[in-house]
Amino acid sequence: MNQTEAFSQRIDKALHNEQARKNFRTTMSGLMSKRAEQFPDNEELQQIRDQARAIRSHSLTNLPDLLEKLERQLVKNGIQVHWAETAEQANEIIYQILKTAKAKSLVKGKSMVSEETEMNHYLEKRGIEVLESDLGEFIIQLAHEPPSHIVAPAIHKNRQEVAELFHKFFPELGYTEDIDKMTLMARQILREKFEKADAGISGVNFAVAETGTLCLVENEGNGRLSTTSPNIHIAITGIEKVVEKLSDIPPLLSILTRSATGQPVTTYFNMISRPRQSGEKDGPQAVHLVLLDNRRSRIRMDEELLDTLRCIRCGACINHCPVYVQLGGHAYGTVYPGPIGTVLEPQRMGLDKIGTLTSACSMCGACGEVCPVRIPLPKLINRLRAESVNAERSDAQIQGKGSLRKLTEMNGWKIWKIIYSNALFYKGFCWFATRFRFITPPGISAWTNYRTAPKPAARSLSELARQEGFEDE
Amino acid sequence: MSKSRENILNYLRKQRSSVSESPDVYLPVHNWSQQEKTSRFIECMQAVRSEVHQLKDGDWISWLNKELPERNLHNVLVGQNETGEKFCQQATSSLKVQQYEKHIELWKHELFQKIDVGITTTRGGIAETGSLILWPDNDEPRLMSLVPPVHIALLEAGHLYETFAQAIHEQNWSSQMPTNALLISGPSKTADIEQTLAYGIHGPKQLIVLILG
Numbered sequence: 031m032n033q034t035e036a037f038s039q040r041i042d043k044a045l046h047n048e049q050a051r052k053n054f055r056t057t058m059s060g061l062m063s064k065r066a067e068q069f070p071d072n073e074e075l076q077q078i079r080d081q082a083r084a085i086r087s088h089s090l091t092n093l094p095d096l097l098e099k100l101e102r103q104l105v106k107n108g109i110q111v112h113w114a115e116t117a118e119q120a121n122e123i124i125y126q127i128l129k130t131a132k133a134k135s136l137v138k139g140k141s142m143v144s145e146e147t148e149m150n151h152y153l154e155k156r157g158i159e160v161l162e163s164d165l166g167e168f169i170i171q172l173a174h175e176p177p178s179h180i181v182a183p184a185i186h187k188n189r190q191e192v193a194e195l196f197h198k199f200f201p202e203l204g205y206t207e208d209i210d211k212m213t214l215m216a217r218q219i220l221r222e223k224f225e226k227a228d229a230g231i232s233g234v235n236f237a238v239a240e241t242g243t244l245c246l247v248e249n250e251g252n253g254r255l256s257t258t259s260p261n262i263h264i265a266i267t268g269i270e271k272v273v274e275k276l277s278d279i280p281p282l283l284s285i286l287t288r289s290a291t292g293q294p295v296t297t298y299f300n301m302i303s304r305p306r307q308s309g310e311k312d313g314p315q316a317v318h319l320v321l322l323d324n325r326r327s328r329i330r331m332d333e334e335l336l337d338t339l340r341c342i343r344c345g346a347c348i349n350h351c352p353v354y355v356q357l358g359g360h361a362y363g364t365v366y367p368g369p370i371g372t373v374l375e376p377q378r379m380g381l382d383k384i385g386t387l388t389s390a391c392s393m394c395g396a397c398g399e400v401c402p403v404r405i406p407l408p409k410l411i412n413r414l415r416a417e418s419v420n421a422e423r424s425d426a427q428i429q430g431k432g433s434l435r436k437l438t439e440m441n442g443w444k445i446w447k448i449i450y451s452n453a454l455f456y457k458g459f460c461w462f463a464t465r466f467r468f469i470t471p472p473g474i475s476a477w478t479n480y481r482t483a484p485k486p487a488a489r490s491l492s493e494l495a496r497q498e499g500f501e502d503e
Numbered sequence: 504m505s506k507s508r509e510n511i512l513n514y515l516r517k518q519r520s521s522v523s524e525s526p527d528v529y530l531p532v533h534n535w536s537q538q539e540k541t542s543r544f545i546e547c548m549q550a551v552r553s554e555v556h557q558l559k560d561g562d563w564i565s566w567l568n569k570e571l572p573e574r575n576l577h578n579v580l581v582g583q584n585e586t587g588e589k590f591c592q593q594a595t596s597s598l599k600v601q602q603y604e605k606h607i608e609l610w611k612h613e614l615f616q617k618i619d620v621g622i623t624t625t626r627g628g629i630a631e632t633g634s635l636i637l638w639p640d641n642d643e644p645r646l647m648s649l650v651p652p653v654h655i656a657l658l659e660a661g662h663l664y665e666t667f668a669q670a671i672h673e674q675n676w677s678s679q680m681p682t683n684a685l686l687i688s689g690p691s692k693t694a695d696i697e698q699t700l701a702y703g704i705h706g707p708k709q710l711i712v713l714i715l716g
């Protein structure tokens with residue numbers, strides 16, 4: 031099965047899952063209105079978007095220098111820094127840290143980068159117990175499902191489904207569909223794990239080069255627990271997450287939480303700059319940061335596609351995407367869904383693997399309008415479409431360029447070009463199409479699966495205009 | 504893996520040698536009076552179900568002595584700083600007050616299982632978002648405001664800043680970042696099931712802020 035057929039099958043499956051679709055519809059509309067409430071003053075919104083974009087662009091322009099500065103500061107602070115070019119390398123680095131420390135059990139705060147590297151799988155295969163502690167991640171870990179949203183990973187599940195899942199794995203706690211009670215159940219189950227875990231893993235929202243500080247944004251407190259209670263803390267992040275100065279953080283934090291969940295700020299903003307110092311009584315004795323490239327340096331090579339890396343993973347583009355609302359996250363078949371996934375994943379995995387995602391975009395522009403760092407997502411999707419059929423020559427370092435180019439489609443457009451650039455051919459074509467409209471085919475492959483076939487009108491517009499007495503010129 | 508480091512940096516340096524100026528510092532100003540800052544802070548805190556009380560400077564001890572037993576919060580954890588010492592000495596006898604004096608390895612289980620409430624000071628607050636600023640240290644370690652089911656925070660009214668940016672700027676954070684700096688803006692919460700808010704998932708189920716002065 032090629033990638034397009036596989037995508038169609040996932041779409042078909044998603045469209046037939048009424049329950050999940052309902053969950054997505056209610057959740058996304060809730061998130062959209064909560065976001066809107068946070069930006070009553072449009073001028074302020076546009077100003078802070080400009081600021082956030084400028085900060086992120088500055089980071090990307092100066093990326094190698096800032097990464098070195100970050101490393102210097104972190105090392106000075108006593109945090110160990112590791113560099114990984116690939117997912118495999120990142121996993122191996124983490125495994126070696128754990129193995130050396132004889133760590134057997136791991137609690138994890140939410141980290142999309144670790145989803146990207148499939149870290150859980152890698153470590154579990156090597157005998158390490160990995161437990162997701164973010165409630166949403168915990169739920170999907172029990173269900174053996176991937177996240178369906180980058181901010182709300184279990185959003186495809188409703189309360190009954192969660193209740194059944196909890197009951198299956200923890201029958202001793204009794205059955206309830208009450209969300210407060212289920213939340214407390216999860217608290218009880220995970221508390222013990224936090225107490226006993228040998229190591230904690232987290233992602234990073236921003237890494238500050240100036241001070242060597244890792245910043246984590248969260249509501250639950252599992253991020254704080256994962257980074258404070260066990261004796262080892264390993265943070266993993268993409269190389270693009272660095273910012274230069276501490277003063278860059280307030281505007282980014284503000285626009286991140288308001289765009290993501292419509293909160294003025296999250297419950298916890300956790301800034302870590304050192305392992306436990308002598309005299310301090312808690313906190314991990316060792317803190318590690320794994321900096322992952324995984325093709326980000328390649329994406330950065332292209333003047334236009336570089337914008338992809340400004341992303342602060344707020345999920346607003348996803349929440350506002352009419353295609354995502356219909357399909358949900360799993361149909362994409364990637365770690366990151368929605369508009370940002372459509373832009374990032376083909377660049378990360380190759381157009382030959384997942385370039386077909388770019389076809390599922392209506393170019394409505396909603397994502398680009400809400401993006402807090404002004405990533406021109408529709409423009410980038412269009413660019414990737416062009417790359418996937420080799421429409422223009424470019425130096426972009428994307429795997430599988432031109433892999434979606436089809437001979438029939440190309441020839442079709444070539445013929446179209448000939449007809450439309452020659453007045454005589456064009457007239458002849460119109461005459462033919464209108465006079466012989468009865469022979470147009472009733473079905474045109476996939477186009478007519480959900481639509482009626484178009485039929486040319488009896489007379490072309492220019493013919494009608496001429497009849498009305500308009501001149502040709 | 505320093506090979507990876509070189510590869511990545513070399514690649515990043517390959518094409519783009521341009522540098523850009525750092526963007527200006529974003530420092531919005533509201534010009535709020537002390538009263539406005541306090542009410543904004545309280546409003547934001549209450550919106551996320553925190554409890555806030557305004558007390559006269561020295562009244563916090565008597566407030567705690569009255570409220571803690573009534574709320575069945577008997578096992579109390581305080582720091583080894585002045586505030587902690589004070590409360591240790593003046594706490595009513597029905598409370599079992601202990602200071603965080605041992606390394607976590609020596610009493611982790613007890614901290615996780617036996618403590619009802621942790622009481623900490625704060626370094627200030629942020630009016631715009633209703634946030635507390637905590638810089639845990641030797642005397643008031645990190646887990647105090649996280650593990651016990653109830654967190655009570657003392658906030659000096661005069662230490663309210665308009666914005667996070669202002670706090671960072673005026674307290675000159677960048678030259679003295681501590682091991683861990685925190686903003687705390689309510690009790691622990693989640694919306695991961697059906698986007699319905701539920702409190703107390705991992706951190707404190709309840710946050711009580713006592714504004715002093």
Ligand code: SF4
Pocket residue numbers: 340341342343344345346347348370397400401402403404405407
């Ligand atoms: S692309 Fe923009 S809107 Fe989408 S997740 Fe990233 S920052 Fe948010």
